[in-house]
Amino acid sequence: MIKLLNIIKFVFCYLWSLINFTRTLIINIIFILLISLFCYYIYNINHKKNINNKILKKNHQVLEINFDENFDNDSFYKNNLIFKLFNKFTNKKNNNLIINIVNAINFAKKDKNIDGIILKLHNLNIYDLPNLRYIGKYLNDFKNSGKKIYAISDMYDQNQYYLASFANKIFLLPYGYVKLYGINFKKFFFKKFLKNLKVKTHIFKVGKYKSAVEIFARKEMSNDDKIVMSQLINNLWDDYLTTISINRQLTKEEIFPTDENFLISLKKSHGNLTLFALQNKLVDKISDNHDFEKEMIQNFGLDKIQNTYKKININDYIKLYIDDGMQKNNGNIAVIPIDGIMIYGKNGSDIIINQINKVYRDPNIKGLILKINSPGGDILAAKAIYNELILLKKIHKPIVVVMENMAASGAYWISTAADFIIADPVTLTGSIGIFSVVHNISDILDLIGIKKDGVNISDRFNLSMNEKLSSIEEEIMNLNIKTGYNEFISLVSKERNLPIEKVEKIANGMVFLGKDAQKYGLIDDLGDFDNAIMKIVQLTKIKKIKLQWINIDTFSPLNFFLKSNNFIMSNLIQNYINFIFNKNFSLNNEKFLNFKKTYSLCVI
Structure with missing residues (x-):
């Protein structure tokens, strides 16, 4: 009997020790995690100070705007795996992107440590003209302050070229070209398709020019819609060319010649679209990335640590100077x-x-x-x-x-x-x-x-x-x-x-x-x-x-x-x-x- 009691006592003591050990282990793990988070927080603060001291305090550096990045207020953490995974499975739209960009440009205009801006337009992700115009307004102010703007891209579509036109100097990579084609409005018409499928379409509308329903009611665009849309896209294109013309100090015909004149000029360039862009003053220099980097080093000096021109990325700039204002x-x-x-x-x-x-x-x-x-x-x-x-x-x-x-x-x-x-x-x-x-x-x-058949009240x-x-x-x-x-x-x-x-x-x-x-x-x-x-x-x-x-x-x-x-x-x-x-x-x-x-x- 005594042996049995001793065994029971031993088991309970062992279990109690195990529980105490587990409790202590969990508490210690939580404590270590809290200390780690605190250290991570202190590290971030110090890292921010280091960026401020080591990067922003440099003279004659350039603000580099790379449009294939996200201009958000949490850019400091953009490389964190947890943040990436979280953003992957949430669908939250950040509407401050444009505001962050223009605020950064405006602040850089007054910043004695910033001597210029580089627009890297390879992957521009802004597509509507009003927002491009808004950014362009601030680029113009920056340029008018006496500071230089440089634009570079492998090729320029119409949106990229619109922003590039605000630069003092436009660089084009040796295999690139400027793709200006105007504006078009075309849509698919489904009337015959629906008829073939034996789908009946009932259309109810008020408004002669409410043409969205035409795709179901017609086989082609109506004359009324063509007249309206032609006038609309011509006005839009004229507004676009006017801005480019002022920025590049070229006539609208020089920027966007007729098809006949375009082919004549292209033949003079031996069919080389890169050479065509240079000869017709759409760009200022054909340069590869290495030559561009050398020229920027001459303009802004060499960063011996990074072995490139002195620069600060716009995301770091936004985090340090713009975030507080949002x-x-x-x-x-x-x-x-x-x-x-x-x-x-x-x-x-x-x-x-x-x-x-x-x-x-x-x-x-x-x-x-x-x-x-x-x-x-x-x-x-x-x-x-x-x-x-x-x-x-x-x-x-x-x-x-x-x-x-x-x-x-x-x-x-x-x-x-x-x-x-x-x-x-x-x-x-x-x-x-x-x-x-x-x-x-x-x-x-x-x-x-x-x-389908049956009965109903109404x-x-x-x-x-x-x-x-x-x-x-x-x-x-x-x-x-x-x-x-x-x-x-x-x-x-x-x-x-x-x-x-x-x-x-x-x-x-x-x-x-x-x-x-x-x-x-x-x-x-x-x-x-x-x-x-x-x-x-x-x-x-x-x-x-x-x-x-x-x-x-x-x-x-x-x-x-x-x-x-x-x-x-x-x-x-x-x-x-x-x-x-x-x-x-x-x-x-x-x-x-x-x-x-x-x-x-x-x-x-």
Whole structure:
């Protein structure tokens, strides 16, 4: 008995010792992790100081802007594996990219340690002209301060060349060329394709120039649409050439000769596009990377540690000097971006509404800047966002809208809630009109021997792709489209203080450039984000503003696709949107079948 008790005692003592050991081990591991994190934090601070002391304090160095990198506020950690993995599986859009770039350029203009800028344009990831113009404005200011700008790339497309034109000297690699081809607007037409598939398409629209539906109704572009789009792209291209002409001090014909003159000049260059670019003064020097580096060493001196020219990467520069100015919290002016097609519901409009509501409830925020780059979307989304903005105005928090590349149709609807609307001269806006497209595959089902039959109380609100559109559904659709259109023009008339007769003349689905929209009273002024800041200062009467940036989390397109039950329709519309907008986007079937859709698909 005593032996048994001793054995039990031994077992319990052993277990207790094991528990104590395990507890001590866990506590020690946690302690070591905390110490490690603390040391890592101290290391980062010291590393930042080292960058500041060893790099930024050097004289005659150059700010290098490499456009294949991310210009975010967390660039200091961009090489961390954990951060990379986290960003891989989250879909969070950073809307401060352009602001970070221009702030860095502006700060460098006054920085005695920065003598120039190098634009490395090999992988430029900015595509819309208003943002390129905004960066160009700051590059011009930098250049006018007496500091030099150098641009280099393996080849220049139109966006790359636009930014390069602001440089004092443009370098081109020996195998590169400048690719200027103008602007085109082309789209695929599906009428015959749908007919061959025996898919019936029902189109409901108001607005003569609401041409997005033409792809389902016609085999080719209508003459009216061709006239409108020709005028639009010619105006856009003229604006582009005007800027290049001023920057390069060349005529528009020299920059972009006719096809006949282009071939004559190309033959003189023996068909060599690189030589053509140099002989026609599109670039200043043909140089490989080694020769370019040697010239930059002559200009800015040799960094003996790195064995290259003295330079600082823009990401380090942003982290050290610009990050403090980007308020993520505790600002007094909110900045909310609205980007892409507007979708109604929790994965679309609700996200934006919740952010606007935070501005409404925060007593420290005195005003709102809306950065809009959207072709429109679901009319329900437009109404919901608009109503939330009106609530903001009722408590005397001013709203300024700054339009970027596009703010058309439903995006213009929500813009009308603003106290002041600013657009770039080539922003695409207007497109006041409404349409809806319903596809029906009942003939396909009938062809393969499938028929849907049964009884119901009513055909109202029973819209389905696999059943023929009933007369009452068609009438409901027509009435809803007309009512929505009348509501749209009444809203524009009220908010823009325009006679309804004047609005009716321009409310035909026509897309306007910003400079034309101003003439019609659809916007208040031409400008950019800087002008929006000046206007919100004036409206709020705040002497020192602090911008609080609110980044909207974007919803994964894959999730929309997986939720879609309607393969044929979603794919047809998906392909169209991809061709037009060059973006991945999927439509949720339930939302697409809403009666009223407000899209603007007039895109260059």
